[in-house]
Amino acid sequence: MSQDKPDIKEILVTVKALLEGIANKSKGSERYDALCGAFLLSVVDRELDFGARQDESQSGELQQLLGREGSLSDFYQQFCQQVRGGELDEQWPAAFDFAFKQVVDKVSVTNPKYLAEMHQPE
Amino acid sequence: MAGATEQQALLDDIVAKLELALQRRYGQAARVENVSIATLGASNRTLLFDLVEATGRRRLVLRQETLKSEVSPFISPHDQFEILKVVFRHGVLVPEPIFELEPEDGLDVGYVMACVEGETLPKTLLNAPEFAVARKRFAAQTGEIFAKLHAIDPSEVDFLEKVVDSVDPLAAQISRYDAYCEYHPGLDVGIRWLENNRPKDKPRVFVHGDYRNGNVILGPDKIEAVLDWECAHIGNAMEDFGWVCLRSWRFGNIDQPVGGFGPRSELYQAYTSNGGQAIDEEEVRWWEIFGLLRWAVLNMMQADGHITGVRRSLPFACCGRNTSMIEYDMLMTIKGHFS
Numbered sequence: 001m002s003q004d005k006p007d008i009k010e011i012l013v014t015v016k017a018l019l020e021g022i023a024n025k026s027k028g029s030e031r032y033d034a035l036c037g038a039f040l041l042s043v044v045d046r047e048l049d050f051g052a053r054q055d056e057s058q059s060g061e062l063q064q065l066l067g068r069e070g071s072l073s074d075f076y077q078q079f080c081q082q083v084r085g086g087e088l089d090e091q092w093p094a095a096f097d098f099a100f101k102q103v104v105d106k107v108s109v110t111n112p113k114y115l116a117e118m119h120q121p122e
Numbered sequence: 123m124a125g126a127t128e129q130q131a132l133l134d135d136i137v138a139k140l141e142l143a144l145q146r147r148y149g150q151a152a153r154v155e156n157v158s159i160a161t162l163g164a165s166n167r168t169l170l171f172d173l174v175e176a177t178g179r180r181r182l183v184l185r186q187e188t189l190k191s192e193v194s195p196f197i198s199p200h201d202q203f204e205i206l207k208v209v210f211r212h213g214v215l216v217p218e219p220i221f222e223l224e225p226e227d228g229l230d231v232g233y234v235m236a237c238v239e240g241e242t243l244p245k246t247l248l249n250a251p252e253f254a255v256a257r258k259r260f261a262a263q264t265g266e267i268f269a270k271l272h273a274i275d276p277s278e279v280d281f282l283e284k285v286v287d288s289v290d291p292l293a294a295q296i297s298r299y300d301a302y303c304e305y306h307p308g309l310d311v312g313i314r315w316l317e318n319n320r321p322k323d324k325p326r327v328f329v330h331g332d333y334r335n336g337n338v339i340l341g342p343d344k345i346e347a348v349l350d351w352e353c354a355h356i357g358n359a360m361e362d363f364g365w366v367c368l369r370s371w372r373f374g375n376i377d378q379p380v381g382g383f384g385p386r387s388e389l390y391q392a393y394t395s396n397g398g399q400a401i402d403e404e405e406v407r408w409w410e411i412f413g414l415l416r417w418a419v420l421n422m423m424q425a426d427g428h429i430t431g432v433r434r435s436l437p438f439a440c441c442g443r444n445t446s447m448i449e450y451d452m453l454m455t456i457k458g459h460f461s
Contacts, residue, residue, distance in 0.1 A: 032437065033436045033437070036437050036439070037436055040440060076306075076307060079305075079310070080307060083307070083311055084310050084313060089314075099307040099310070099311035099453065100308070100311075100457075102308065103308040103446060103453055104450065106443075106449070107450050110444065110447060111444075111447060114450065
């Protein structure tokens, strides 16, 4: 990562402010596109904050659940195929809990305000 | 994303061809006036215009198919037009079907129907004072519409038997999900739950498939027309109930399950008192969980349009990340936290 200024966070804040300014001054599809752009930058911002930690934690859980080594994307594929095929039916509570936690992780990045109070990030 | 000039050129081309199409049917004096773009939807382009003839002026709507995909979840415009004819004949509230586009029109595929005055924007419908009466009646009126629709003999729309959703709606969603080569643990857990809790077979009826807040035109006092028949198929009547009650279609009014407008009891009561079959609430719940899977997959479809460059769009890019919130609703519903 570059040590030069502005850092990634500062760049995001700057461009997001620009898009929000455009949204405030425009109408119709231009306003909507600008709001979508600002929203997507806030997703990037939160993914930078939480993504690596979430990946690490999910990898650990899936390694235990699936009993093998691999990358997170391999794990997702394995998990989905095994759940779909009924191979994790006997470990259903653990499989469901993992999927639920993974979804809460994703919403924490996409739109944390959407989560029920019990799942709000601390 | 098309620039403003590009979009204007496209619009001019459509209008010129539309005028010729109208002249072929209504004579050389026919003119197109007052054109406006209503929506650039997921599967279609909708244009409003006046057909001007010597005898008078009529507001009409042109719908053209814009989605070209091998995994399109939408029935053909031809079949949509046939459906409009059937339901219009049965007195279901729909815009009158006027004519279907033909190859010599040069307007791709689609059809023209009557324009029904009213509003479709969900948040306006839920909040604007002028729709207070229509809001109060929405749940019961939906029950009446469902009863009328589900009473239509499915043999009148037997061309829908070939639609994959008529054969096995869950398998149809799974196949669409798989087409995007993405892995969503939440969706697969939901799919497994749906497989393990499938409802018992029931008499099959003609279902709308996409009846929700946003696909219905409301006037100040009532529902004026039901739109968007591109997901119609033959299936379980409870599917329409599950879809209209989906959390995503309540637009924040989560304590009013029927589209954010009203309670389930009014919907169910109106349905059964108008000849509809008994409601199985557990089954409706199954169809809501199914509906969330379907809505997540539709969002993946939008994101795919952006990623592949077929339909670059910032809102479609957002759809891809929005699936997480739909998965959340799905798993919270399975857990019993949401209803």
